Structure formats: C-alpha cells, structure tokens
Amino acid sequence: MARKIRTVPIGPVTPYRSGARYLVMPADLHGDFAVCRTLVENLEGDGAWLTLREDSPDFPNVEEVLLVEFQSDSVLTHRTRIMRREAQRVWVDCPSLSRRSKNQMLPAGARRDFRVASQLPVVILLRGEEFAQALPRQGRLNDVSRGGMGLVVPVQDIYVRGQSIEVQVVSWAHAVSVECTVQRIWLEGERKFLALKFPHDLGLEQRERITAFVLHVQRQASLENTLPAIVDGDT
Numbered sequence: 001m002a003r004k005i006r007t008v009p010i011g012p013v014t015p016y017r018s019g020a021r022y023l024v025m026p027a028d029l030h031g032d033f034a035v036c037r038t039l040v041e042n043l044e045g046d047g048a049w050l051t052l053r054e055d056s057p058d059f060p061n062v063e064e065v066l067l068v069e070f071q072s073d074s075v076l077t078h079r080t081r082i083m084r085r086e087a088q089r090v091w092v093d094c095p096s097l098s099r100r101s102k103n104q105m106l107p108a109g110a111r112r113d114f115r116v117a118s119q120l121p122v123v124i125l126l127r128g129e130e131f132a133q134a135l136p137r138q139g140r141l142n143d144v145s146r147g148g149m150g151l152v153v154p155v156q157d158i159y160v161r162g163q164s165i166e167v168q169v170v171s172w173a174h175a176v177s178v179e180c181t182v183q184r185i186w187l188e189g190e191r192k193f194l195a196l197k198f199p200h201d202l203g204l205e206q207r208e209r210i211t212a213f214v215l216h217v218q219r220q221a222s223l224e225n226t227l228p229a230i231v232d233g234d235t
Helices: 107-112 204-217
Strands: 021-026 036-044 047-052 064-071 074-086 089-092 097-102 121-126 137-144 148-153 164-169 176-188 191-197
Touching: 021 204, 036 204, 064 204, 121 148, 148 176, 176 204
Parallel strands: none
Antiparallel strands: 021 036, 021 064, 036 047, 047 089, 064 074, 074 089, 074 097, 121 137, 121 164, 137 148, 148 191, 164 176, 176 191
C-alpha cells in the first residue's frame, strides 16, 4: 500500500520567524555545494532576510534553495527562492512548499536513518574521573548518520559497552565535538570497530553541523531520501 505524504499547507502569511536558524543549500542536491548556516535577521513582506552566521560558507550561487530548521522532535524544510542579495545577507521569498519530517537526529530513529561512509581522522577523549589523566586517543571515522557514528580504532585500545567518550572531528568544515555512548564493539581481522550513539540532548549547534556534513556527503541523494517525510500514522 502506497504511503501518503502529508505536507504543511502554505497560506498568505510567511512561515518565517525572527531569530530562526536555517541550514541553506541548493534545491538541486546533485551538484557539489557547501551548506551554509543562517539566522533570520528580520521579516519583510511575505519573505525574510537571512544573514550568515559566524564561520559559515557563503550562500549558494543559485536562486532556488532549501531552508532546513530543527524544531525539537521534528525538522521543517522550506523550498524557496533567493530574490535579493546584499553582502552577507539575502532576501528569500515565501516558500512554495514546506515539509515537516521526524527529527532523525534522535537515537531512537538511527536505525531508520541513512548512513554515509567517511574516512576522516578523529580524536577520542575518555570521560570520567578515572580517565582524567588519560591522553587523547586516535581513531578514524568509518560512517556517520544523524543518530550516531562508527569508528575504527587501534586493536590495543580498550573500550566497553555503555562507556561515554568524546569524539572530536576537527577536519570537518566546522569542527565538531560530540559526547557519545559506546553501543557495540567488534573485531574484523586486525581492525576494531565501535558503534556510537549520539545523546538525546544533543545541542542544536551540534545537530546542525552534523546534519550539514551528512547532507553534503549525500549530495547525490534526493530530498526524499535526505529528509524522510512524515507519513500518516507517524506522530
């Protein structure tokens, strides 16, 4: 039976709010791009002025864009157009379509979320008083989703299920440091793997940066795959 997609109706009133934070990317996700991080500076007419936040890449050099906003347990995506550009800000029109999705950053949704492969170096910090003097460890990112990540670590390094560790991925466009919980440990030949879960209270800044990275790596995927729509019966 076909799944029915529920969209958010668009009326004559702009859905934008002063101070709202959006990730901005081209509506066509098939090309290469950098996800920029913006703030609604002020409202004007049916649209809004978006300004770049600190250390953000520049706005996409296209007219039609997607704006992604995190709202507690959901994600709201607007399809709109950049109509004016002024230095570090742009004016976007009232959206032609808005869609609300479940927030796949929540660990409960990690198994339904996609994973993307990545081979970035990471620094691992052990949490807890007994590890206060422990030196940082090295590892490599193996894959990442909006609910967790997988690491490859030296075989001699000891980890236990349920352990809290902090993973720093310093080579992303914006450095990210996330405290995770070890969910699973296993060996494949001479390599040791860790499956990690992000916390439920992951901060908005971290969620945005992780999602920006995942969306960038998944630029070949369609919006339907990147942000699964809510279906009837999912609440």
